[in-house]
Amino acid sequence: MDPVIVVGAGPVGLTLALALARQDVPCVVLDEGPGKDEPRPARTVVLRDDTAALMERLTGLSLDHAGFRWAGWRSVRRKQVTNEVAFEDAETAPLHIAQHVLTGALRAALEHERLVKVAVDSRLDALEQERSGVTAHTRGASGTWWRGSYLVGCDGPRSTVRKLQDIRFPGRTAVERHAVAALRTELPWQDEALLHRSPPWRTSGPSAGEITARPLPDEVWRLDWLLPPGKDLVTPEMLLTRIRETLAGWNGGTVPPYELLDTGVHTVHHRLARRWRADRVFLAGDAAHLLGALGTHGLDEGLRDADNLAWKLALAWHHGPHEALLDSYQTERRALVASRLRAADQALPLLRGGGGLRTYVPGSSRSLDTLLMDGHLGRGALGAPGTYAGSPLAPGRLEGEAPVGTEPGAQVTDVTVTAEDGTFVRLRDRLGRGALLVVLIAPGTGVWARRHWVSAGIMPRLAAAVSALPHRAELLVAESYPGAAAHTVLLVRPDGHLVTALNGVRPADMYAAAEAALGGPTGPATPEAGADGRPPGAGTREDAGARAR
Known part of the structure; x- marks a missing residue:
């Protein structure tokens, strides 16, 4: 191939x-x-x-x-802080x-x-x-x-x-334009990203209605200035003036030492x-x-x-x-x-229009600032990853469906799981290998060596159901999962999206869900898989390497 x-x-x-x-x-x-x-x-x-x-x-x-993972986020309108977020868990902070x-x-x-x-x-x-x-x-x-x-x-x-x-x-062309600068300097806050809307200081040239500051390693910051609509040329002189005015505005009128590393114009289509x-x-x-x-x-x-x-x-x-x-x-x-x-x-239109909703609804500016913050932080309608709830790969109604904290089609929560070799790993570490993941929620298993429970209770029946699936699958065990009761079984796609959650070991439902996640039946039964879990002729990593060369 x-x-x-x-x-x-x-x-x-x-x-x-x-x-x-x-x-x-x-x-x-x-x-x-x-x-x-x-x-x-x-x-x-x-x-x-x-x-x-x-x-x-x-x-x-x-x-x-x-x-650099942000320690937090701050939204400011003129001189007032409108939103603050602290990322207590570094793994959830934007990188x-x-x-x-x-x-x-x-x-x-x-x-x-x-x-x-x-x-x-x-x-x-x-x-x-x-x-x-x-x-x-x-x-x-x-x-x-x-x-x-x-x-x-x-x-x-x-x-x-x-x-x-x-x-x-x-x-649409040129929906937004930003002047951009990367510079090494000290700002009054550390490790936090900032969105400053309608800064109170006067600016030369077109008004700087919105400025974003995002930290990078080694005290480097990326600053973005939202440019007004049009095709005004961003000259070096204008950008240097913006830098000095912004740094002075954030530092009580004094421009701190800075090293300009790079500049550019970012146009959004x-x-x-x-x-x-x-x-x-x-x-x-x-x-x-x-x-x-x-x-x-x-x-x-x-x-x-x-x-x-x-x-x-x-x-x-x-x-x-x-x-x-x-x-x-x-x-x-x-x-x-x-x-x-x-x-x-x-x-x-609401965020850039200048009038509209905020003219008539008290507090609307704060809610719009929250909407804009969501886009930057990957939340809400503007930024959330989204789900494949309407996917053609979603299984139909299954008798054994169980509710959990993740919608079918959404990305699973990253929890600690026990792998088949008995090691403790993160669920996301098992993604991207081409295999379906079957996760059993079994409280208490984390305190016992795997050899004590792998052949007990529902495990043998679940292992048999996993081995009978129409595609290679890995069986994992988790102490808990958000919203899941004990003995819930999750079926997860290779890219980490939940196919379904079942209340217990239900081989027929599990097979139907796995078959749907693979695009439905592929036609006549295929030859029995070999010892490596692949159909005859599928090839190995060594075969693939030879073809690539």
Whole structure:
């Protein structure tokens, strides 16, 4: 079987290649650049807890040393604090990291991944599809033809893949513009991100109605000034004036020493591709969608694209195409991103209009500040990860369904679980391996060695039900889970979304839910799996490595 071709070596493309390789799928990454990223401290990304965990799982690194987790968040209007949030649990705090540092960590992980070949100076200029695969041509020093089983365009807003497939990309241009500066300095507060609306000091030039300050390691801060609508040129002189006025405003009129590291202009567009799949070609990340107004961050959604698509492509690569499963990528992800865009577009007139609701409703400014804060912190309609409740992979009504603190289709809560080898691990650490996860909630098991309870009570019956599922699954045991009663059984997709929760061991319901999560029945019964749990001919990691080479 030919490797998967990933076009684009940004964070989304590199993430997808790593996620596929961890599921024994060989990849070729077509990188139009030289294979390294220019350091740009003013170009940063904010990762929520789920995407930060995904990055750490794939790179094997703790990103806390490369990025900065905020200790808190503060919203200020003129001189009044309107909202404050303290992140007591560092793992739930947003992670702020320079994009070149993140891609560097992903590239370093790929250097040790023998299933992935990165072709630098390779710009895609043509592709052809047949029933059995995809052929892509690149120009440049390494210009050649590449043969793949599937191709994924992760090549950004001006995606060549999208254009070659004649996929429309409608939406709104320049929804917001921000002047950006990265500088090393001391601010009156430490470790907290700040959103300052309507600052009280006078500004030269267009009014600075909103300023965001986000900390990075080594006393570096990224400052963003929301620019008024229009195409006014952001000159170096104007930006330096903004920096001095802002620092003086925050420091009682005195400009503290600072070192300017980088500057830029960040323009936000809102666009959504009409299709995310064209037979064996897929779109992900900025090639499929652009969003980012009101504090939302498009990279989070791009990484979730990669996580959603990886396990589905891996299953199709190993076991043969399953159209319903592959189609569900577009259905799930496009609907979720579309809802995020709608929420931002509906909020924009209220938050940026200057009048409207706040003119008539007492306290509305504070509620609007909370809405804007939610976008920055990954909460509410503007920022929450969202669920796949309406997914075609959701099972129908099951007799043994049990309520838990997670909706079906939502991401599971990260709890401590006991793995099959008896070790204690985090639930999220077991994701991304291509296997379904079956989690039994069994209070008291944490104080006993696994050998004492693995063959007792309902465990043998549950283990037999897990082994009979239509896809490889891992059985885990947790002391507790939010909202779950004892002996509740959770079925979790490889990307961490809950399929269903059952009240006890119900083999028929479990099988039906697993079959639905895989896209439904695949047709006639397949040959019996081999000792490694794969159907005959699925191949091993060694076979895949040989094909990638």
